[in-house]
Amino acid sequence: MHSTALSDLREAVAERVLTALDDRTAHLAHVGAPLTDFLAPARSLLGGGKRLRALLCGAGWAAAAPDASLGGPVVLAGSALELFQGAALVHDDVMDASQTRRGMPSAHRRFALEHAERDWLGDADDYGQASAIVLGDLLLSLSSMEMDEAQAAVGPAAGGRARRTYDAMTAEVALGQYLDVRSQAQPWEDDGDAALARALQVVRHKSARYSVEHPLLVGAALAGADDDLLAALSAVGLPLGEAFQLRDDELGVFGDPSTTGKPAGDDLREGKRTALLAMTVRRAGADDRALLRDRVGAADLTGDDVAALQRVMRATGAVEEHERMIEARYQAGLVALATAALPRRADALLRELAAALTRRAA
Template sequence: MDAALAEFLRGQRERAGSLDAATTTLVAAAESFVLTGGKRLRPAFAYWGYRAAGGDDSDALVATVAALELVQASALVHDDVMDDSDTRRGAPAAHRRFAAEHQAAGWLGDPTDYGTAVAVLLGDLYLVWSDELLHTGGLSPTTLARARPVFDQMRTEVTLGQYLDVLTQATGEPSVDRALSVARLKSAKYTVERPMLLGAALADASPAVQAAYSGYGLPLGEAFQLRDDVLGVFGDPARTGKPAGDDLREGKRTFLVAAAYEGADPATRELLTRRLGDPALDEAGVQELREVIIKTGALERTESRIIELTEAARAALASVALAEPGVAALASLATAATARTG
């Protein structure tokens, strides 16, 4: 996967250089972000979904599903702009990196505005490239025609899920139902179900296999997001690549937070409302909110739901005959997605 992405991005850098040498700086930044981090989960689910449906390994398959990593890069760059995040994968977020470049060079205008503008363009560029890589990976037009609707629907869903996330932060709605809706659209479908169905479409899998993949992908993707929510509050920054408590400073109304609201008394609810979304929240404030999340039973409830969802996903996968080594790989991916620490 890394080799396919490196080859594609190298070609983009050469093309950009032929247009204007100045654009290679942006493409080099794009290469650096994609090639020095990321779990490759989405292309992995697509790849092993294809293999479990009876498809054979090929360089063309790997290059085609690598397009999902470029969609993910776009989502992360734009997400960091919207959340005004400082770091990503242990390094400055894209908009911070470009702002620092502007400031160091002493260019005209505001460095922050420049950083934001270039990061938005970078995210857009990744999205354009995802289309290009999907169609130039080497699979036949007939095969790609089956997969195209899945790819399009996935990108629509993740964008709408991101909108709901932004909307919920703005309204402050502490609803478990809304938190789950955001998790399903922004992460569950996008991370597991749609990549699995993309692999199924490429392999021309039967309706029974597609149904099993949805039964596996949706709960597993939701469990993945819930684990992400837990790590956003309790994770080790050295492993997550982001400061601990950032989700609390951003005021994200995750399932974890919504469950804390449900389990809180009026005084504790007032504390949650007052402290959540405070960008100046210090370590003591983060620890105070962590204690609330634990004492209200929200952390235990979230962990229990992760286990329940993962078991449902495994059961769905076992409900249909699939091919090895795809089945074993998907079982391993279920553990990697839900039991991770970073």
């Protein structure tokens, strides 16, 4: 992020998130060491990240209040979004059995390792998963508290609309997570178009709207945006959100572990039914389809397996098609942005963020 406004907001939100974690659990300090242990994985997780959702919230605010600073309610709402993201990541890692997050052990693995090191009773993995689930629940609660404070800071009309947008976002993400789990449980099918449509449905409901569109709308609503502006921002946010998630799916297969913080080919190991995978299956011959069905999602997937699956994805032209899909959505977002005719500062912020969402390596 090069603009001063975005850099300042990012720093303010990063500070606020950790402050919220401490201040909103201060009444529980009498518990002592167990509380410290409980919060430690969250503190590590929340200490990093790109803060894109908070920055998009700031861009939405700037669209509706071009002369107002990116502080106060925006920082609180940005903190709410980042805490919600933290909860989603903790829960997502449990569901996907992910071992790492941002180059560190995922929350459930960290809890499990502590259990094993202390030689406690019961199964370490069960303990880790249960602890991570309730940690995610705590972060959801803290996120809601932060959003309550942001809502109160701007008054009932704007605050109420922003809160309703936030509530719709949190409900939709739960549905999106279920759709993702459901898609991985369903049998492989030969109808590539149906598989692609299902993958894009997951993209839209699990990530695209909550990663881009909803943060934009929360920020704009807090600043008193009218229906026309909110509709214009939705038209910008949805295609950019889809492009963001599609890029994420590609990085889940081809990303550099030193940059992504996750093992190479992690989405292949987890068996993610992504649009990229659907495109590959649709284009692959019989032998390659058999390889995909046999090895994608295999618990014993090796580095050689990952390389073989990557070769199939490239050789079929699926990666090129996937790149075209990302680019088409990026361009659709820019067209919608031009049509929206936003104030100059908001337009510049969104153009910078659009590039960051889609032109990234992590």
